[in-house]
Each structure stands twice: as structure tokens, then as C-alpha cells.
Amino acid sequence: MGSRTTIVPRSSVFTLEDGTWVVQRSVDRVQELLTGQERSFSSMDISFEISDPELDILVAQSVIHQYDEFFIWLDRALTDKSTQDNSVEGLTFYYVSIALEVSQIDLVRARLEEAGLTDRYEAAERNGHIAIMRLHEEPFIRLGHAEDAQTLLMPFMQSLETQLAIEQVSFDSSSLPAIWPEPLPPSDTLPLIRRSAPEIKAKSVICIDNERRTHQLVSQISEELGAILVSAYTGKDGTTLIQDADPALIVMDLKLPDMHGYEIVAYVRNNPELAHIPIVIVSTLDSEADRALAFTVAEAKDYIVKPLNTNELRRRIWRELNQNTV
Numbered sequence: 001m002g003s004r005t006t007i008v009p010r011s012s013v014f015t016l017e018d019g020t021w022v023v024q025r026s027v028d029r030v031q032e033l034l035t036g037q038e039r040s041f042s043s044m045d046i047s048f049e050i051s052d053p054e055l056d057i058l059v060a061q062s063v064i065h066q067y068d069e070f071f072i073w074l075d076r077a078l079t080d081k082s083t084q085d086n087s088v089e090g091l092t093f094y095y096v097s098i099a100l101e102v103s104q105i106d107l108v109r110a111r112l113e114e115a116g117l118t119d120r121y122e123a124a125e126r127n128g129h130i131a132i133m134r135l136h137e138e139p140f141i142r143l144g145h146a147e148d149a150q151t152l153l154m155p156f157m158q159s160l161e162t163q164l165a166i167e168q169v170s171f172d173s174s175s176l177p178a179i180w181p182e183p184l185p186p187s188d189t190l191p192l193i194r195r196s197a198p199e200i201k202a203k204s205v206i207c208i209d210n211e212r213r214t215h216q217l218v219s220q221i222s223e224e225l226g227a228i229l230v231s232a233y234t235g236k237d238g239t240t241l242i243q244d245a246d247p248a249l250i251v252m253d254l255k256l257p258d259m260h261g262y263e264i265v266a267y268v269r270n271n272p273e274l275a276h277i278p279i280v281i282v283s284t285l286d287s288e289a290d291r292a293l294a295f296t297v298a299e300a301k302d303y304i305v306k307p308l309n310t311n312e313l314r315r316r317i318w319r320e321l322n323q324n325t326v
Helices: 052-060 076-080 102-114 143-160 212-225 235-245 261-269 288-296 310-323
Strands: 005-009 013-016 021-026 029-032 038-040 047-049 064-067 071-075 091-101 121-126 129-134 164-171 204-208 228-232 249-252 279-283 302-305
Touching (some): 091 102, 091 143, 102 121, 102 129, 102 143, 129 143, 204 235, 212 228, 212 310, 228 235, 235 261, 288 302, 302 310
Parallel strands (some): 204 228, 204 249, 249 279
Antiparallel strands (some): 013 047, 021 029, 029 038, 064 071, 091 129, 091 164, 121 129
């Protein structure tokens, strides 16, 4: 079987929002399992772990030969269609290694915050030490990017009296046997190509809109994502709920029965305890001036024109909850 298959980590095979099954070829490229076509991908795109029943369908269609808890044996014909020089087999990844015990990871995270780099990098545990990676614990796919991180961080790590080094990790499926007699143990020596989305459960979303349809959509999406919806149909109720519910996200219309939406925006932005809350505006107003006002004055994270598309709204809500989940 080995000559007809390519072994990949199970975490590199997943389902996109539109239901397409894909295998990750690089940090920003995936290949569709049924067509062999390639497409761009970002860690901020919505995706789901592939289930055993889905894998059974792919086995029946001879796209994959077998799978276990940790690995999937892809048909070689699929990987031969890839135009990527960096196929999953033989990929090399990089990260910045810090020679400190894991118990000191909070100190490293504090230095990242001090450097103003928490929107680009994060500290994670790797092989009993601390590593600097891209957001969501994605490794660097290019050596130059890892070197940039090392250079930026070095001045802020001097007080910790430690060294920063570039480490590389390669995944080569040719070193694995074609058939495993039992499930493989997890190994942190493998590059982390993709991991599940951060935990969103228990995060609350406030929807302020006088249209029931908007609340129905946001409720459905919140339930799918494991978040809690709090609804308000007037600006007055919305203002009260924002103060009481400590929301992770506000989804709101600008046209409300008792006040203009920008009154709520001003209330949030002028309150130091609330100003950090991201706001997604949904509105029938579709001019460039309306959009510019929303992004500049209201500092909205997103602006979606009605009528609302479920998939688009889901994507925008997921991204904001994902970005604001610790």
C-alpha cells in the first residue's frame, strides 16, 4: 500500500464551510479531495474537523485508503495532481525556540504584549520548552518569517537572560510504515499544520435589531458556534444588556425604533470598560459614505448589507469570536 499512498497527519484533512473536503498543502493552500483542485485558505476561514463517517465516504470513493486517530493514507493519484512544490509530504516548518521552562511561558507572553506583537505571534509549548509561532500555534512556513520574529523579539527577551534560536521541523511520510498495527501515539515532533478553532463556548453575542429575521439568523449561528445569544429589539434594551451581559460581540442595525444605532456605538466607545467590544453592523444602507462612517467613526469591525446571507454572516461572526477568544 505504501507505493500507492501518501500518509498525512489527520489534522491536515478537514471540511470547509461549504462542505468541501480538503487536505492542507501549505499554510495558505488546500487541495480538494474529490476534484484535486487547489484553492487558497487562511487560518481565519471557517473549517471543521473531519468525522469518521465522512472519512468512510472517502474510503468508499477510493480517495483515501485507510485512517486512524492520528493519520490518513491518501491515494497517491491525488497528491500527484498537486502543483505545490511544498506538498504535505516533505514540508519544512520553522519556529523560534526559547530556552526557558514551560513554567515561564506567561513571562514570554508578557514580553510579546510589551512588544506589541500579540496580533502576529503567540507563545506555545513545544518539546518541553517555549516556542514562538504564528497565531493559533501555526508554524512559520518560510525561514525568513521566523528570522523576522526572532529579530523583533530579541530586545524584549534580554531581561529573561535566554537565547532565541530558529528550529525547523520536517514531516516526511516516507519514514512511516505503510500500515500501523495500532493507533499511533500523538507526537509533538510533527509540525502543527492546523488545529481546531479556539474555544468559543460561553461567549455571548448581543443582537440589537428590530427585525426578527436577524435574530433568528444570529441565534442559529451562535448555537452552531457554541456561543450564547442575547437579543434586544430596541436601543434602550440593547444598551442595558451591553452593560450587564459582558458580550464578546455586538451585532446591530443602525435603524432602531427608539434611537439611532450610532447612539449605542457612542455609548460603547466612550465607556472604557466597553470600548474593546467588537461591533458588526448590519444595515440596509449601502453607500460608500455609510460604510466609511461605520469603519471610521464607529470603528466597526465589519459592515454587512441586508438582506443577510447566512454563510456570510456566519463567517463574519466566527472570525470576530475567534479573534477575541483567549
